[in-house]
Amino acid sequence: MNPNPYFPGGTVYGTLLNFRREHALWAPCMHEAPYKAPPQAPVLYIKTANTFTRNGHAIVLPRGVVEVEVAASLGLVASEGGRVAGAVLFNDVAIPHESYYRPPVKYRCVDGFLGVGDAVRPVKDLGELASLVLELRVDGVMRQRTVLADLVRDAAMLWADVNAFQSMRPGDVLMIGTDCLDDGSRPRAKAGDAVEITAIGFAPLTNHFIEEQA
Amino acid sequence: MKRARIAWAGAVHDAVENNGELELLTPAYKGRRVGFDEVVWLPPLAPIARPRTVLALGLNYADHAKELAFKAPEEPLAFVKGEASLTGHMAFTVRPDGVQFMHYECELAVVIGQPARRVQRAEALQYVAGYTVANDYAIRDYLENWYRPNLKVKNRDTCTPIGPWLVDATDVPDPMNLALRTTVNGKVTQQGHTKDMIFDVATLIEYFSGFMTLMPGDLILTGTPDGVVDCQPGDVIVTEIDGIGSLTNTITSESHA
Numbered sequence: 001m002n003p004n005p006y007f008p009g010g011t012v013y014g015t016l017l018n019f020r021r022e023h024a025l026w027a028p029c030m031h032e033a034p035y036k037a038p039p040q041a042p043v044l045y046i047k048t049a050n051t052f053t054r055n056g057h058a059i060v061l062p063r064g065v066v067e068v069e070v071a072a073s074l075g076l077v078a079s080e081g082g083r084v085a086g087a088v089l090f091n092d093v094a095i096p097h098e099s100y101y102r103p104p105v106k107y108r109c110v111d112g113f114l115g116v117g118d119a120v121r122p123v124k125d126l127g128e129l130a131s132l133v134l135e136l137r138v139d140g141v142m143r144q145r146t147v148l149a150d151l152v153r154d155a156a157m158l159w160a161d162v163n164a165f166q167s168m169r170p171g172d173v174l175m176i177g178t179d180c181l182d183d184g185s186r187p188r189a190k191a192g193d194a195v196e197i198t199a200i201g202f203a204p205l206t207n208h209f210i211e212e213q214a
Numbered sequence: 215m216k217r218a219r220i221a222w223a224g225a226v227h228d229a230v231e232n233n234g235e236l237e238l239l240t241p242a243y244k245g246r247r248v249g250f251d252e253v254v255w256l257p258p259l260a261p262i263a264r265p266r267t268v269l270a271l272g273l274n275y276a277d278h279a280k281e282l283a284f285k286a287p288e289e290p291l292a293f294v295k296g297e298a299s300l301t302g303h304m305a306f307t308v309r310p311d312g313v314q315f316m317h318y319e320c321e322l323a324v325v326i327g328q329p330a331r332r333v334q335r336a337e338a339l340q341y342v343a344g345y346t347v348a349n350d351y352a353i354r355d356y357l358e359n360w361y362r363p364n365l366k367v368k369n370r371d372t373c374t375p376i377g378p379w380l381v382d383a384t385d386v387p388d389p390m391n392l393a394l395r396t397t398v399n400g401k402v403t404q405q406g407h408t409k410d411m412i413f414d415v416a417t418l419i420e421y422f423s424g425f426m427t428l429m430p431g432d433l434i435l436t437g438t439p440d441g442v443v444d445c446q447p448g449d450v451i452v453t454e455i456d457g458i459g460s461l462t463n464t465i466t467s468e469s470h471a
Contacts, residue, residue, distance in 0.1 A: 011265050011296040016361065035359045041366040043358075046294035049264040050427045062425060103293040103361045105269070110425045111331075165356075166369050169298050171265075 005054055005118040006088055010171030012052075012075065012114065013162070014092055016043040016100060018152045018177030025184045026100075034101045042153060042161050045104055047092070047175075051114035055203075058210045059093060059112045061191055068113070068209070069094045069186040071178030072134035072146050072197040076155060077120050078168035084159065085170075086122040089134070089197050089205045091115030092178050096186075115197070115207040125201065129155045136187055137196045143187040146179045216379035216459070217344070219302075221254040228260070229253075231379065255303035258346055258380035259325065262431040268295040268374075269422060270321075270350055272363055274437025275410050290413045290421050293361075295350075295369050295435075303378035303459075306466040307351055308371070309447055315354040316445050316465075319438035320396045320453035322389065322408055323348040324415055325380055330428040338419035341428070342383040347394075347461040348435045349375045349453045351445075375453075375463040376433075386457060389415050394455040398443060406439025408455075 017023050017039060030038040053059050061068060071092045079085035093113040097104060134146040153161060155176055162174055180186055189195050194208040216231035227243070229236040235247040259266070272291040301307070309316050327343030351373040356366040386392075389408060396404035408414075413421065418434055428434075445451055447467035454460035 008265060011298065013296070013365075037358070039358055039360045041356065041358065041364065043360040044365040044369075045361055046296060046365075048267040048294060048426060050267065050429070052264075100360055101362060102291060103363070105292045105294060106425055109267075109294065111427050165366050165371070166296060167298060167371050172296070172298065 006120050007054065007116060008052055008171065008173050010078065010169055010173060012047040012173040012175065014045045014047055014073070014108070014175045015158060015177040016045065018042070018158065019179040020150050020152055021182070022180040022184065023152050025180070042158055043100070044162065045108055047114045048109045050111050051109055053112045053115050053207055055116065055118045055205050055207070057207060059115065059207050060210055060212050062110060063212050065095060067096070067188040067190045069096050070136065070138070070189045070195045071186050072136045072144065073175040073178045074129070074132070074134065074148065075173040075175045076159060078170055078172045078174070080170050082163055082168060084123050086120040087126055087129070088120045088173070089117035089199060089202050090175055091195060091197050091205055091207055092175060115195070115205055117205045118203050121202055132199055134197060134199045138187060138189060138193050140196070144179065144181060148176070150179065151176060215382045215385065217258055217382070218377070218379055219256045219258050219260070221256060222248055222252065226256065255305070255378050257300045257302050257376045258378065259431060262429070264429065266297045267428065267432040268297060268300070268435070269433065270295055270368070270435040271413070271418065271437035274412050275406060275439040276412055277406070277410065277440035287412070290418060292422070293363055293368060295374060299369050299371060299374040301372050301375050303375065304462050305372065305375055306464050307373055307375060308468055309445065309465050310353065311468045313353050313355040317352055317354070317442035318396055318404070318445060318451045318453060319350040319352060319442060320394050320404055320455070321348045321350050321435045321438050322392065322394065322415070322455055322458065323376060324419075324434040324436065326428045326432040326434075327383065327430055329430070330419060330423040333419055333423040335416045335420040338416035339383065339389070341419060342415070343430065344380045344382045345386050345389060345458050346376055346380050347453055347455050347459045349451065349461055349463055350435050350438065375461055377459065377461055379459040381458050392455050392457060394439070394453070396441070396454070397452045398445065398449055403443045404439065404441030406441070410439060411436060
């Protein structure tokens with residue numbers, strides 16, 4: 001265990017529909033109500049500070065929530081001058097929701113709903129991000145491989161397009177998105193499950209899910 | 215007490231309002247008063263250790279919901295903003311070149327005072343530290359129907375002036391009984407009253423704290439009433455709420471930013 005684990009010091013942004021598989025699945029209905037047009041700007045959401053859960057700590061399922069979506073993502077951490085300091089693994093947890101029309105606060109900003117990797121891997125050690133693969137296992141069983149070559153906007157383009165209207169301040173984090181499975185869903189976790197996210201060069205991120213105590 | 219956070223004489227200071235002046239709380243200058251025009255006004259929020267949660271409401275006044283051609287929502291239409299969009303009283307806000315419709319939104323802003331988790335409506339106001347005024351600018355040209363209102367509309371640098379004062383909750387006996395208005399270059403363009411909120415402050419605290427723990431310093435921007443108009447570079451926008459404050463902002467253009 002890292003004795004001095006990373007914890008986000010700024011606002012954490014997530015990105016929706018930034019993997020080609022999910023974008024293609026959604027494409028046929030992008031022109032229909034209520035969306036009426038494909039997204040032009042990056043579709044972003046915020047993971048508020050109450051969601052942050054350290055590696056190794058439990059994520060609590062609120063009463064009445066049986067299953068949640070779990071998703072591997074890579075967060076780009078901002079340094080001074082709008083540059084990227086490095087990258088860190090996240091487990092971006094959400095209550096499943098069918099509609100992407102309204103902001104997902106009650107689905108994504110639930111207490112504990114963001115597993116945070118222990119360490120930021122400095123940008124100089126990162127190499128080509130597009131060659132990175134994130135693996136997600138539930139109780140040791142491989143459930144998803146997220147291939148960063150499959151991004152709609154690659155990390156550099158996403159960073160530039162977001163910074164064009166909102167400056168990433170030192171400590172702010174931009175997660176590059178999460179992929180879906182072939183059917184458009186995401187892996188699920190329920191109470192008792194342990195979810196591990198790994199990538200070569202990164203320390204594993206593990207969180208287990210528990211029921212809320214009465 | 216009306217509290218401010220200002221930059222003056224090379225440093226940042228906490229101050230309180232005293233007879234039309236700012237009284238500094240900084241030990242080295244304790245008791246010294248400075249004029250409102252002598253300082254740079256910062257958002258009236260103490261720094262906090264963790265990233266600040268900034269929640270905001272859309273369509274939370276019946277008339278504004280009607281103006282925007284939506285039916286009143288059945289649950290709060292909430293979105294989240296980053297702290298980086300906040301700026302102080304007397305600041306400039308950038309209007310991007312080439313846009314057609316950028317409007318202010320005068321809003322009562324609630325500052326949380328103690329950790330709030332699953333708070334009941336009847337107790338909710340006990341969790342409020344104080345109130346301030348926010349101007350939650352929107353640039354409608356950028357509206358898209360994906361997680362709408364999307365961040366490009368609502369989370370832009372310089373586009374959330376807030377202040378000038380944090381007014382202690384104890385000095386605001388009824389936050390749901392406050393008249394608010396906006397002037398553009400001195401002409402009244404927006405008038406409303408917090409009693410017309412669809413979801414009042416206590417209900418919003420109950421709603422949010424039902425799934426997310428609010429912490430001291432977190433913000434809830436409670437939405438805006440009818441009467442938003444386009445703002446052009448050079449326009450001086452004053453958003454004010456009786457008993458809370460009068461927040462001045464000037465629009466500047468991107469090419470002269």
